[in-house]
Amino acid sequence: MKLLDIIDKKRRGGTHSADEINALIRMAGTGEAKDYQLAAWLMAVCTMGLNLDETAWLTQAMVESGRQLDFSHLKGVIVDKHSTGGVGDKTTVALVPLLAAVGEEAGVKVAKLSGRGLGFTGGTIDKLESIPGFETALSNERFADQLADIGMALSSQTADLAPADATLYALRDVTATVESIPLIAASVVSKKIAAGASVIVLDIKYGSGAFMKNREEARELAATCREVGKRLGRRISTVISGMDQPLGLAVGNSLEIQEIVDLLNGRGPKDLESLCIVLGAAAIQQAEDLAGIHNTDMSVEERLRDALNDGTALAKFQHWVVAQGGNPAFLTDAAQLPQAERIIDIKANQAGYIASLDALSIAQAAKLCGAGRVEKNAPIRLAVGVKLHKKIGDAVQIGDILAELHLDSPDVTPDEQGAIASLSAAFSFSDSPVTPPPLLDEIVV
């Protein structure tokens, strides 16, 4: 099978066979396919598309390009969750203990590999590193042992899972070929399958602060991922959620961990809580279905809500933190987490209702303060970020605090000046009452 024939076929809008896709990914791995040839193929895919069979074959080929984690020796159901990313999205950290708490009967094992953030704010690994002592690089053995012991483990992603995805992604990033539903679906799903999951819940976000700018694309991506899951024998549930304003009130690594503690104490922001319940319910339903458990006394949602309110999830969080070497003192004393040196209040200079709260501007503000990194492996400022006091629909009076900017440098730098401007500009006002945009759009379990 010749590489040029494969590229040429897609260029002409042809449909690949499984053999062609396998050959292409094999050649990408050996270097036989040069980066310019892969780039040409990726562009042909962007403009001519891949059907669901091709997308599933690509996903499978990427899974097989590297190591595949196998937890079949553990009893239970391996569950994973992925978000396409948004501003203030700390659901992963909250869901690990929540799923472990409610999924115990079904044998749920939350096996999560996460990345560091690159862009506006930190990733899950960065957020967890706000917790003193928390270790994020677990060996394979320790990861599996911890899964067996406490039903949950989270570690940083290693390069040996779906390496073909990493190769293609690096190229897509520099050739304007990122935005392709089938390529995104194959990338997301291949990593989850390689990491051993049989139940996968995807949170697909759309809006100004998300990668997907509109709802139609988000729905298409969700449907594609579900179909790929079906073809590859995995249960994939999808939730589509809006990201026109940040999720919850906290944006920034340590601030987000504090918000999770609030959530697990039953006093988290309502939007964050409802998204966690919806994502958690999808995972638990699938896992219980797989395990043959039919619990009709209480709905899954009720059990999840109880776990947030009765301390069960919080206790699981403590187990998890301790298992990964962290000091759990922050659970009762927030001052144990990195704290800002200074807090600047952003106040309303007009009265009315918050009409919009641009997630991208908030993310930009957090990034300018140092909450995110621009270069790979650059250090990150864990304590800085934004704490919102008002969200869309809230009524405000002149002088009300709209948001706090948390800074950790002794003097205000030019970047921080920019952050203050970006944060102020994120809010727009209306004289008449405003209905907040719906958080949840489509839930397919």
Add this chain to the structure above:
Amino acid sequence: MKLLDIIDKKRRGGTHSADEINALIRMAGTGEAKDYQLAAWLMAVCTMGLNLDETAWLTQAMVESGRQLDFSHLKGVIVDKHSTGGVGDKTTVALVPLLAAVGEEAGVKVAKLSGRGLGFTGGTIDKLESIPGFETALSNERFADQLADIGMALSSQTADLAPADATLYALRDVTATVESIPLIAASVVSKKIAAGASVIVLDIKYGSGAFMKNREEARELAATCREVGKRLGRRISTVISGMDQPLGLAVGNSLEIQEIVDLLNGRGPKDLESLCIVLGAAAIQQAEDLAGIHNTDMSVEERLRDALNDGTALAKFQHWVVAQGGNPAFLTDAAQLPQAERIIDIKANQAGYIASLDALSIAQAAKLCGAGRVEKNAPIRLAVGVKLHKKIGDAVQIGDILAELHLDSPDVTPDEQGAIASLSAAFSFSDSPVTPPPLLDEIVV
């Protein structure tokens, strides 16, 4: 202007501005645009297209990427001719003296930069190197002086003309992005403009032995080239000719030079002669039009035909050969050209009419004998090749010679065995009379 934005625009089917195209070609030259990024853009162009404005801007940007020859100090009209390539196509060598002969009054200067062949048979430079002593690498000064003195010069193409075209072409060749009408047009026209031509005649071939497999694509390429010429102030005429069987009877470097001597003695194959007349007429008409000459006594075609029959063109060929250091003895004694060691006759094993004569199989036979090269700069066997005795429509009896295979090794090698097979297989027969396919399809002066 950001490279990724330019690639992304074409990916979405957008239309580039001249600035965007210039920026892209500039970045290709500096290396700022990586080969994988250019490959992605090329594939986007293949699938989404370029309009005529974009194609003209691309052509101009490629011209400006390198040196531009300037013969404005010479009186007269610089004329160039290009063929998209075909089997047995020796028209360039014939047209140089023919145009110089008939175009003298209009001040025609035939300034031709040619390449070596890569693929089946030799290129124009290879063919001319069959002539003992003929020099094909002229300095800029000698080239211009010779143009001034005898109105014609031919030299091997140098890398400093339209280098961006070379960069893109090398990538296209390995990324399945060769077949794109606008990219082909920009490539062809940019090299001619950079070489200083104001009148350009393009011979666009289609059929089994040509790059373009069908007439519609050939017509589209012709129209695109003419429109690009208009936008860039050059007179581009196009001739579309069939290439389902070889042009003339000779295929192979030295054999083709011998056929040109026949042609310039007024006894060349009719198809070759008529194509040379048509191409020559287009060039002379444009040049006389530019020069303000309106010769109504005789048609251009008649004057060209006369030049072939009265020895004028042959005398010009002699001037040219001598000017470039060649020994003109071959003009009266074909034995002065490289001659084959052995000639194998391919005979008909059935009677009837030749129904088809596959140009590609003939080319393959010539290549297997060593008439072409597979690797850049590999040596070429000048004497070997194919001499046809029969073409489509000819009647044959069993035992008639269909073709001669000219070989220069003492024993028949396995490759030459393959050549014999390929040559025999090129002929197919019909019991009833066959009308030869038309050579000329569309002529736009």
